[in-house]
Amino acid sequence: MVQRTRIELEGLKAAAEIVVDTSGIPHLRAESRADLFLVQGFNAARDRLWQLDLWRKRGLGLLASDFGPGYLMQDQAARLFLYRGDMTAEWAAYGTPNTRAIVQAFVSGINAFIELTQADPSWLPPEFAAFGTKPGRFAAEDVVRIRSHALARNMLAEVARARVAAAGALAADIYRKDIAPPHVLALPDGLDPALIPAGVEDMFLLATAPVTFRPDRLAASLAEAPLWSKVNAQGEVVAEASALSPFEGREGSNNWAVAPSRTTTGRPILASDPHRAHLLPSLRYIAHLTCPDLDLIGAGEPALPGLSLGHNGKAAFSLTIFPADQEDLYVCERHPSDPRLYRYGDGYEPFQTVEETIPVKDASPQPVTLSFTRHGPLIHATATHAFALRTVWQEPGTAPYLGSLAYMDCASVEGFEAALASWASPTVNQVYADTSGRIARITAGKVPRRRNFDGLLPVPGDGRYEWHGFWTTADLPRAIDPPEGFVFSANEMNLPPGDPNLERHLGYEWLEASRAVVISRHLADQAPHGIEAAMRLQNDVTSLPALRVQAVLLAQEHGDWSATATRAQALLADWDGRLLKASAPALLFEIWWMRHLKPALLAGLVADPAVRAKLTPLDNEPLLVHLEAMAREALHPVLTASLEQAWEDCAARLGPDPAFWSWGRLHHAHFIHPQSCLPGSPGRDVGPLELGGSNSTVMNAGYDPGSFRTNVGATFRMVLDVGHWDSSFAINAPGQSGDPRSPHYDDLAALWAEGRYVPLLYSQAEIDRAAEHVVELRPKPAT
Template identity: 60%
Template sequence: MATRPGDRDLTLPGLTAPAEIRIDPWGVAHIRAGTRLDAFRVQGFNAARDRLWQLDLWRKRGLGRLAGDFGPGYLAQDRAARLFLYRGDMAAEWAAYGHPETRAIVEAFVAGLNAFVTLTEAEPAWLPPEFVRMGTRPERWRAEDVVRIRSHALVRNALSEVARARVAAEGALALDSVRKVLAPPHGLRVPEGLDPAEIPADVLDAVRLGTAGVGFTAERLAARRTEAWRWCKVTEHGEVVTGPLPSPPAPASAPPEGSNNWAVGPGRTATGRPILASDPHRAYGLPSLRYVVHLTAPGLDVIGAGEPAIPGISIGHNGRAAFSLTIAPIDQEDLCVYETHPDDPDLYRYGGGWERMRRVGEAIPVRGGPDETVSLAFTRHGPVIREDRAARRAFALRSVWSEPGSAAYLASLAYLDADTPEAFGAALRHWSAPSVNQVYADVNGRIAWFMAGKAPRRTEGDGLMPVPGDGAYEWDGFHPAEDLPRAIDPARGFVATANEMNLPPDYPAQERRLGFEWLEPWRAARIGTVLAAQPCHTLADSMALQGDDLSLPAARLARLVGGLGLQGAAAGLLANFDGRLHEDSPAAALVEVWWMHHLRPALLRHLAPAASLRALLAPGDPEALLDLLAAPRPPLDAATRDRLLAETLAAAERDCRARLGDDSTAWAWGRLHHALFAHPLSGLAEVGRDVGPLPVGGSGATVMNTTYRPDSFRLTVGASFRMVVDVGGWDASVFVNAPGQSGDPRSPHYDDLAGTWARRGYVPLLFTREAVDAASAQIIRLRPAP
């Protein structure tokens, strides 16, 4: 057998037969094993080979074990993370995912991961350089670690509940739609027994801290024990700091992490086969959140993307059917407010009496010193995230996280074998978190859409504000899968989702109250328009649509300017603007600077003159604000609207001249708007390089979602992973995963896909044995231990 440079022969304990990892030119590991469990064991080993530093941070962050490696500056984050660990019955937990071998699969996966950790001890050259630089070691995993960590899953809407309550406390609940549009239209009311003024501004600090990523600064790493609890605030960009923060301390709602997906039926494609496309939108990072892998064993042949700490894949195909997910914003959490006993703060009012909080003491390891013992409190509804003993109030977060089966994406194991919409839908009965829109297509030409996830059945209330924890606002279990909407083989010939309000017109939304807070409709509208206009859709069409930079809001703003008869460079740029936010476009730079830095803030100042209220409504729901500009109504009249448009456009022109020079024809959106994949230790150590900046088009309103920080124009959220699948012509499928498949800065696959991604390009997603064999650039052969 030919040997390539980089080929290796290694021993993997626990294997029942030899296995191999074939790595293609784009960094995808094609794993072949003798049994299904062997394949998952090798998957764990391979995930550690490419992503060990990322995996170790993920585990230590989730379990609350950062301070043991990085010192007292991480103690507050560790304590917060421990509040959200699953603490229920583990037998129920393993049984909840819908696959009879869930526990065995996870055990095999972590055994493979641990085997690679052992390899780094025997051969230190395998150890990623970040461990050497930080003087730390990767820890070994238990299978329970994978499922008990909940705090990286996307659930909602406690942040918005608190913001709405604080708006109500200002007496301005009628203006809350400026902060967040509700759909379908829904009347707001303060829950009986709740005083919104009792909700403190910092009530969710522990939630933000427990779900924050891991950041490194010299100051935090050098923190002394006496300074340990200073690092307890999280900025709107997810950075843990010492504070104080402006009010409100973070966005009034969750980050706009979503996704696009669609499946086009064979009657509307050029090949006569379905096409499925997926581009999940999550926070950009280095390495990427997603990892692409191919698992082959008897009875198993799947390829696609998942999160590297989870066995299996959640987005991809199995050689018979393809599948993809986006977030469906079901409301899966409530903030509970308790009255506590005047003589015993551990007692809270419930029903006609008092119940006692459950107190748990835990020891947190701390580098350079003794363990720190912390006390965690829990009510029947969930972890206590804040106590105010003077006011006799306590606050707990009720979340599906506390329910068995809510480890993010693990329920995808149940649908890896599905090859009919009915089988796929049956597997989704076990899906809990995050709540999703699943899109499906198979070789028989069938397509489908399913909404899936644990949807609380609320006995009272609508989930839009905090509720008293006295038992008046309980959950009566969860809606059965049959209560969630779906479409199988729809007459229009395609299905598509983009986090929009997609409940069917006849759906009993007010009765079931799945949720009323969705992302803006523009991506979904654009996708639907394009697909409906393409009776002969191609793979290239799907790729182009994933890279589509047409902003419906930007085009709308340009039309408003056209009716004002303004003169000058800015008006001239917008006169012929088609709404496309290409990185080379001068008009795109102008319209985004205008909206984000001038028009939107000015409109918010007009609607909420009081600074305290304006801070609660900021940055303002773009759908609500644009609708108001298009059709002025009190408190905005047409004359004021026209004045705001003219004044802020002039200010934006001056701003662009200052940023980009006097020659407006030389302005370019990509000179401002950029991707920078920063290594976690960026600025501290030369162990890994940042990737970028890369000029990028689009915005958060375009199908090519490239949401950015207004202050720096740096991308924050979007599709680092994109995939287009030719269902049945599998080797024609393509993907890209930026900046690369590997998290090891020594690997050629650390950043080799970044340029392709920035250019809206793709690389092959090979599947058949012949294609994979021909493209293999490296082979790692694994043999069982003697």
Template identity: 50%
Template sequence: RGLGLLSRDFGPGYLEQDRAARLLLYRGNMSPEWVAYGSDSEEICSAFAEGINSYVDSCNEGLIALPPEFVLLGHAPDRWKPEDVVRVRTHSLTRNATSELLRSKVMALAGAQDGARLDGLRQVLSPAIVPRPVEGFDPAVMTDRVLRDFHLATSPVSFSRARLAAKLDDAGLWTNVTKSDEVVRTPFEEGSNSWAVAASKTTTGRPMLALDPHRNHVLPSVRYVVHLSMPGLNVIGAGEPMVPGISMGHNGTASFAITIFGTDQEDIYVYDLKPDEEDEYSYKGAWEQVVTIKESIPVCGHEDQQVELRFTRHGPVLYKDAENKRAFALRTVWMDSGMAPYMASLAVMRAKTHAEYVSALACWGCPSVNHIYADISNTIAWNPSGAAPIRRNWDGLLPVPGDGRFEWDGYLSSDDGPSELNPVKGFVATANAMNVPQEWSRANPAFGHEWSESSRHETLHSKLSRLKKISLKDCMSLQCSVY
């Protein structure tokens, strides 16, 4: 899915999803990209791909039975390239682009003031703020079509009989992300809980760390459990299937866990197109050229299909409204260099001290997460991580004109963010809710304003605070709690 090659094996019903996926592929220089993840990241990813390819070759040679889904669908697995690990970005946890669209639609119907109030029923904002359209943006221009390609690219792959049997003339019909048999996107809200308890507050006299990821059961799985043991490395835990290493687990000395942290890492930009030239858009008083990349997509049973992918300086063009001379593009952290999702885990999983851990987190770009840490030296800590765009003149809650007035001013330095180290209360805990200290929020730009509701966070902190000593059984009970 991530490379945009589904239609090669499954036919025209997947062509539009392939085109959308290619819009969100990383296309930058690979040399600095590898450097961003550590001096040995290319070597690690090469070995990772080589191991997968060895298994694929054994399957193709009949030495190992193919997984049943390949047999049922009548195709063979592909060999991997090391760069595929970091070029694909659509497995990152996405942020508020969809929310920007929904908020705009409410304002278009009810007006800016009443729309902001009504949208508050859908999403409580914290720190509290009243979203307002910036000068030059009309919420009425936003339609569901704007994010169709974004949802296509980031949605799971479905295999209905009708989709597999689609004809080439019907390829354009398979574009809606719905709850039907087309491209299904689950309505379940994912979240996680994690906590670390100091040795002084546990029944074992040792720190405890617990993690409860609330991720859907899907195929392919979003997690895999692995124990990696070799000279100089011994880690066990869970990671992402297409990324080497683990992002949660332990290395015998330090343990680590992640949950979603609500940094706003996406923005929708709206452009005015040149009246007589639709591939130019207004930027800082001049006309700037849209970059067009032409690619050929193989389609099972048909000739290769030619597609055009368009990009502005901010990112991929998701929709061009030719009638009204507008274009819409996505600016997202995870399309920047050095921001391949979870790749910083290569350094994080090898950290043996909190200082090494914090140093490794400085390279963590995507997704934005709470990091919880505990080690055998009785250190526990909370360090939120992930690239946080600095918006000087807007709040990120609505789309903005792409004319140069609304630009990110870099990212917040990881050294400047909030954190907790061995707090007096004896624990650190996260559950996707707004957990940035008020004193920090008052003095710094907001990470974001959209977080999960706080009931899990409040329950977790309440129960951990009440217990004088916490046992493994207590942790298991908390993980199974439905409050």
């Protein structure tokens, strides 16, 4: 029986409804776009209010007001990266004149739900009661001014590379992070990499860190507030000075579109599975937005209006990250006698300062001074130098994903391409398919023009290394209706042959090509492509690094190998290279490659252990190329010793009998509620769930090498039958709702872990048949 709820909603002009299907997917119906986006905001708050409230307070620097002095430094960092430019230019930059009205309607809906919780506290998620906090009201400006949740790059990589250069080993940095096309690393003129201090990246990491809770952080005094300024390798804010910085650049995505001539349906098929950090609740939220002139379904970020991945009944679209370089760290020489000045050109100019006050729970409001150079916020300073970050976040129109509002009505390739002219952040490969049978891949985003430097290392801030505007969408790669009948992207280096990147410096730091190679082979070799084939491909766990290492292993003579190395070689000999969760060879390979063989290869290449420590985690491709080129006499001891170590490692973890080994016994997903570490928390974790794959497989499942817990991957997947929309499928793990009391909090997790999907219903008849709960919305009478 369908549950029904009736609510009077402030600001609504006509009757509307939310039909929640059995998978927790809400289908919103309104009589106008203004009402529709208001209902979208209301519904986002209905399912994700705790998440939305933390998003806003983290982004605006308001956490300490609720949670105390342990959050003061994170608030200060977040405020450095707020958009502080002209708001008229900001609202005009998203490709549609209605951006401000849409965002205003959306936040009005969020605020209307907050009003509802005040009248009836049972609507309030239980996390608020556990902390004794209340949700804050949203302003439209909050949605666009908060930039620090965006994906941008490559400041962290610049810092890591500078530290390798300071150790005199710049050429070895390629083992930390491969670069392409081939390019000679060189120090910018005037840069002394030894000047880059420890902790230079702390404020950036703090500003972009998620909100986490620990008893000691919540209990921190005002005097202890400065201690909470480090971010560890798990992305948690900590007070330990030895905390390691998270590695940049593992988040990515897959997508592809196949033309009707190569599908089983005779219609295009579009598939998308963005790879982001595993969170609870999920970063993505599936919704269906319907009014008389719009019928849009797919996924987006809960705190934003519209949807960035999905379809509108005529055209389908999805995105992956195009890893262009949108950041540069500037090293500014301070005046020797006046620390308020820094060198620029032939003279000095003053730091610009902004004075703000941060409210703090159980303490007086704390004044802070935020400093800025002409290149951006000051993120660190020593007695002699200041370090400023220039990022596209300072430019109008770079609130991430909000540019999707410009293409939600598109019905042609030309219309889609025109809409992407205003897309700024993040830089993406947009894949498109429509009911006329056309397909495309179009790269979009705001990429700086660097005339005299490559962006791979910090640069002096004295005016010699400047941005000169931005490349346009027309300057970036594209493929429209290609003769092969498909398009795809997987964060690989996809600049076309002959591309003048060595002059344009769009970016050099791509993710390894393994996923892209597997996808392109499937699409080229296994025509026709069907819906089921697309879902299987999204969950494919074939590891190309495994197959390449296996080929090297099997080419070796092993008559003189030890019994342990021989057993290991035999276990891997007939393996198909798939990292299945039930596979013993998959376990042995991942332990061998990640924990023993890669470090052994690096030790043979870089003698100094101090330098080697600066090169982790290691990129796969350079080490694979080196492995494949090694002479037998050098290779033999490396293989045998590391194989023995790997076998013993597996035995120590799972017992001596490989019959009981499996990759999934170690490799797992565990969705952790931010509050669950606290006594009496209403939040509950989801998992552990055994998983296959790795970050080298199409089913991206990158993991922490210590705990083997996955930390990045596709928690949202979508496969669209373009033109026969009710035959489309999706999944969102662990569930649609962020409320621990909801049945849709974790109901999709087991399906997701098994590589299964739920219907992405589009027609009203099918939606009504699958309805579980209908929320009837009526205009609230004027008082």
